[in-house]
Amino acid sequence: MGKIKLKELSTRAPEGLDKKETREKTEKLVAELDELQNLLFAEGKHSVLVVIQGMDGSGKDGVIRNVLGNMNPQGVTVKSYKAPTAEELSHDFLWRIHQYAPARGMIQVFNRSHYEDILITRVHKWCDDETAVKRMKAINDFEQLLQEHNHTHILKFYLHISPEEQHERLSERMKDPAKMWKYNEKDFEEAKLWDVYMQMYEECFNECNRPEWTIVPADQNWYKEYIIASAVHELLSGLGMQFPGLKK
Amino acid sequence: MGKIKLKELSTRAPEGLDKKETREKTEKLVAELDELQNLLFAEGKHSVLVVIQGMDGSGKDGVIRNVLGNMNPQGVTVKSYKAPTAEELSHDFLWRIHQYAPARGMIQVFNRSHYEDILITRVHKWCDDETAVKRMKAINDFEQLLQEHNHTHILKFYLHISPEEQHERLSERMKDPAKMWKYNEKDFEEAKLWDVYMQMYEECFNECNRPEWTIVPADQNWYKEYIIASAVHELLSGLGMQFPGLKK
Numbered sequence: 285m286g287k288i289k290l291k292e293l294s295t296r297a298p299e300g301l302d303k304k305e306t307r308e309k310t311e312k313l314v315a316e317l318d319e320l321q322n323l324l325f326a327e328g329k330h331s332v333l334v335v336i337q338g339m340d341g342s343g344k345d346g347v348i349r350n351v352l353g354n355m356n357p358q359g360v361t362v363k364s365y366k367a368p369t370a371e372e373l374s375h376d377f378l379w380r381i382h383q384y385a386p387a388r389g390m391i392q393v394f395n396r397s398h399y400e401d402i403l404i405t406r407v408h409k410w411c412d413d414e415t416a417v418k419r420m421k422a423i424n425d426f427e428q429l430l431q432e433h434n435h436t437h438i439l440k441f442y443l444h445i446s447p448e449e450q451h452e453r454l455s456e457r458m459k460d461p462a463k464m465w466k467y468n469e470k471d472f473e474e475a476k477l478w479d480v481y482m483q484m485y486e487e488c489f490n491e492c493n494r495p496e497w498t499i500v501p502a503d504q505n506w507y508k509e510y511i512i513a514s515a516v517h518e519l520l521s522g523l524g525m526q527f528p529g530l531k532k
Numbered sequence: 533m534g535k536i537k538l539k540e541l542s543t544r545a546p547e548g549l550d551k552k553e554t555r556e557k558t559e560k561l562v563a564e565l566d567e568l569q570n571l572l573f574a575e576g577k578h579s580v581l582v583v584i585q586g587m588d589g590s591g592k593d594g595v596i597r598n599v600l601g602n603m604n605p606q607g608v609t610v611k612s613y614k615a616p617t618a619e620e621l622s623h624d625f626l627w628r629i630h631q632y633a634p635a636r637g638m639i640q641v642f643n644r645s646h647y648e649d650i651l652i653t654r655v656h657k658w659c660d661d662e663t664a665v666k667r668m669k670a671i672n673d674f675e676q677l678l679q680e681h682n683h684t685h686i687l688k689f690y691l692h693i694s695p696e697e698q699h700e701r702l703s704e705r706m707k708d709p710a711k712m713w714k715y716n717e718k719d720f721e722e723a724k725l726w727d728v729y730m731q732m733y734e735e736c737f738n739e740c741n742r743p744e745w746t747i748v749p750a751d752q753n754w755y756k757e758y759i760i761a762s763a764v765h766e767l768l769s770g771l772g773m774q775f776p777g778l779k780k
Contacts, residue, residue: 375636379631379633388622422673422676422680425677428673429624429670433624433626
């Protein structure tokens with residue numbers, strides 16, 4: 285795959301795609317995901333790590349709630365990475381990440397992730413370019429470790445929204461009582477740094493691409509959910525999993 | 533440094549070295565280590581990882597008790613790695629290791645370590661050569677992560693004893709009431725695999741050598757303790773540490 289340029293990638297569903305039909309497909313996929321996850325857990329051979337990144341308002345929480353949140357929580361855990369604590373900062377940046385790497389049989393979802401250490405930190409210049417390059421190597425090594433040493437399949441999703449859509453969604457948070465808890469005045473400050481964020485995201489997609497990122501057009505929730513449900517379904521159904529039978 | 537061949541390296545102190553004098557030097561070093569560790573903790577900039585490996589009876593516990601155990605336990609923690617639990621086995625082999633990586637300001641001692649995953653596991657063929665090579669790369673990446681991303685200084689010690697000395701020490705465990713708790717009949721079985729162990733150790737010294745290993749002649753406890761006290765002292769006193777002064 286060539287270098288990713290976000291401006292060249294649409295944030296919307298392909299022209300003419302039927303919303304209702306797509307939603308029905310997603311529902312079917314999500315129902316099957318529950319069965320596939322049960323098989324993953326029972327077989328206990330593979331593990332799955334789903335990394336979700338995106339700008340504020342890109343709908344990370346929604347994907348977790350509507351697509352990944354319908355599987356059995358005994359086998360699916362979600363870790364949301366916020367600003368690091370003092371204890372976390374006193375270790376290498378992957379220390380708090382590695383602890384939540386999925387055990388075999390498990391699906392682990394990261395709502396934000398180690399990628400913040402080369403995104404927000406670079407945008408605000410808390411991390412210089414030299415350190416960023418070292419971090420990218422460390423991330424690649426770490427993801428290789430999980431893939432090669434624990435049968436971990438990594439899916440990395442970037443929820444790609446337009447700045448206009450973001451502005452609308454952030455503004456909604458000021459008006460809708462059910463969304464006000466998400467409102468943070470700082471989000472509007474961050475939004476002004478849009479172009480720098482896009483540049484840092486592009487570098488991260490291009491440098492940390494084993495496995496490659498899926499850029500998910502995310503202006504419409506129905507399409508975003510379909511793409512992610514499809515990708516997780518494709519992965520799980522391609523693992524050739526089998527129930528292990530009676531233990532001998 | 534050239535390739536390490538254990539058979540060519542003495543397990544004893546250099547001829548003519550005075551035992552009493554050396555013990556006095558060690559005592560002085562150990563007393564100073566307590567001060568240096570206090571400074572490390574106060575400054576909170578560097579972290580230290582001390583890895584101790586060696587055959588059964590090589591005196592790992594003694595080093596910890598007599599050399600490293602005299603510092604303030606608030607700033608020095610010891611993790612002994614035993615056979616992995618079911619939960620540990622359901623993750624990559626470095627998962628249980630990374631959790632105990634030292635925070636800045638701390639000294640972490642590993643009594644056995646991630647190296648067992650390319651030692652005992654290879655000797656017993658639980659891990660094939662191809663996996664071992666991948667594990668060595670993962671170990672090098674991991675140690676690089678700690679060194680580059682958390683100011684971690686890694687000291688790796690191999691306690692080098694002769695098979696004859698080992699036999700004597702293991703036999704003592706059957707006779708001395710204060711040592712019987714360490715007796716394990718399986719140790720004698722493992723001892724028969726001496727040559728294979730030496731070969732696996734050599735590969736691990738030669739392949740995972742950033743930083744290089746210190747091969748410690750360990751047939752005499754007084755000399756072993758002197759070498760390790762000296763190495764830790766040299767590291768800490770070379771860090772150019774300073775008390776940070778009043779916070780502003």
